[in-house]
Amino acid sequence: MPSQLVSSSGCCQPCDSEPVVVNIPGPQGAAGANGTNGTNGIDSFTYTTASFFVPALGASVFVYVTASDFLPESVAGQFFVSVQGLGYMQVTSVDGLRLTLQNPAAGVLSIPNAIPTTLIPAGSLITLAGAVGPQGPSGAAGGASSAGTYIVRTPDASIPSATALDSLSAGYLKTQGSGGFGAVSTVASVPVADISGVLPIAKGGTNLSSTPTNGQLLIGNGSGFTLAQLTAGSNVTITPSAGGITIAATAPASTFSYVTFTRRVTGTPGSGAPDVGASLTKNPFSLTDFPSGSWNGIDTASGFTASTGRFTAALSGYYSIDVALMLSAYTGTASSVSFRIRKNGVTDIGPTNSQSTNSTSISGPFFIQYIDQASAGDYYEILVTTGSLNGYYVREGASFSIQRIQA
Numbered sequence: 001m002p003s004q005l006v007s008s009s010g011c012c013q014p015c016d017s018e019p020v021v022v023n024i025p026g027p028q029g030a031a032g033a034n035g036t037n038g039t040n041g042i043d044s045f046t047y048t049t050a051s052f053f054v055p056a057l058g059a060s061v062f063v064y065v066t067a068s069d070f071l072p073e074s075v076a077g078q079f080f081v082s083v084q085g086l087g088y089m090q091v092t093s094v095d096g097l098r099l100t101l102q103n104p105a106a107g108v109l110s111i112p113n114a115i116p117t118t119l120i121p122a123g124s125l126i127t128l129a130g131a132v133g134p135q136g137p138s139g140a141a142g143g144a145s146s147a148g149t150y151i152v153r154t155p156d157a158s159i160p161s162a163t164a165l166d167s168l169s170a171g172y173l174k175t176q177g178s179g180g181f182g183a184v185s186t187v188a189s190v191p192v193a194d195i196s197g198v199l200p201i202a203k204g205g206t207n208l209s210s211t212p213t214n215g216q217l218l219i220g221n222g223s224g225f226t227l228a229q230l231t232a233g234s235n236v237t238i239t240p241s242a243g244g245i246t247i248a249a250t251a252p253a254s255t256f257s258y259v260t261f262t263r264r265v266t267g268t269p270g271s272g273a274p275d276v277g278a279s280l281t282k283n284p285f286s287l288t289d290f291p292s293g294s295w296n297g298i299d300t301a302s303g304f305t306a307s308t309g310r311f312t313a314a315l316s317g318y319y320s321i322d323v324a325l326m327l328s329a330y331t332g333t334a335s336s337v338s339f340r341i342r343k344n345g346v347t348d349i350g351p352t353n354s355q356s357t358n359s360t361s362i363s364g365p366f367f368i369q370y371i372d373q374a375s376a377g378d379y380y381e382i383l384v385t386t387g388s389l390n391g392y393y394v395r396e397g398a399s400f401s402i403q404r405i406q407a
Contacts, residue, residue, distance in 0.1 A: 215240020267294030335390030
């Protein structure tokens with residue numbers, strides 16, 4: 001118990017009839033036992049127990065939840081909840097664990113909800129949201145200043161000072177970016193100073209920006225153009241200059257290959273001279289037709305075959321063919337004889353020389369001269385044909401000559 005002390009203040013005054021009690025703290029006691037825990041508060045959120053689709057604007061949907069005790073008891077439709085993945089929905093009915101939520105009509109919320117028909121899965125969080133605030137005042141009427149100038153895409157009667165791009169039939173648009181200025185001109189020609197960049201090939205350009213050097217040309221490379229010089233081939237020189245290219249041939253004239261051949265009869269009648277009997281056709285320069293014939297020649301290895309009496313052209317070109325025959329008959333019986341040039345064994349070319357005689361004296365000389373164009377491999381031969389009444393000797397001095405005169 002507390003001690004009681006006499007107040008010192010009574011020394012100079014009359015003493016009180018009741019003593020003054022002053023409490024003096026004693027030693028601290030042991031700690032008391034813990035109190036009982038309080039009751040848990042009601043949850044402030046819930047989860048959906050089934051999936052549902054976001055309804056159209058102004059429409060409602062049933063939503064089933066794990067708990068609804070946290071929702072306030074107030075007039076339906078006066079509060080909102082926030083649904084995970086959807087947005088804000090207005091509560092119009094609370095029936096146990098089933099909520100009726102309405103998607104606010106257009107313009108009610110400043111932030112739109114998820115698109116209608118979006119699937120909201122089960123287990124989505126729902127929390128209580130504050131009420132929608134009052135509608136703000138209408139904005140002030142706006143519009144472009146009639147004193148300004150504008151560029152619009154299509155004509156607009158409310159902006160009389162604007163130029164509509166869709167109305168331009170010619171001209172170009174020039175801008176300097178957000179910090180510069182812009183202008184629309186109906187001038188058809190774009191000033192060179194306003195042109196920049198590289199025009200692609202698909203737009204009629206070259207897709208090149210480099211300056212060509214003397215003699216360079218635009219040459220296609222399969223995907224675009226390349227600036228390149230012409231390349232000189234064999235025996236050709238190319239000299240580029242400012243605005244010009246000079247091409248010159250340096251090859252000397254090609255060397256012409258001459259071909260010459262002559263075969264001449266050296267035998268006399270009865271001794272080496274070819275003799276063509278009556279009603280026969282023979283080649284007087286053929287070793288096969290006249291095994292005992294006697295001849296000499298010039299350049300006979302250039303294409304002449306002695307066994308057949310034929311000359312074969314090894315090179316294409318023009319050939320001069322000369323034939324001179326000295327003839328004498330076997331007897332004095334009158335008869336005829338003719339000779340000609342045959343090509344490739346089937347075609348008679350040039351004139352045919354026909355003669356007749358009634359004596360055994362020498363007749364001639366008789367000539368055929370012809371120029372023919374030959375391909376490599378063509379061959380020529382001389383044929384003599386006699387009449388039925390007499391045969392003829394092809395006497396000494398008769399000749400068959402060929403010369404290549406032009407390629």
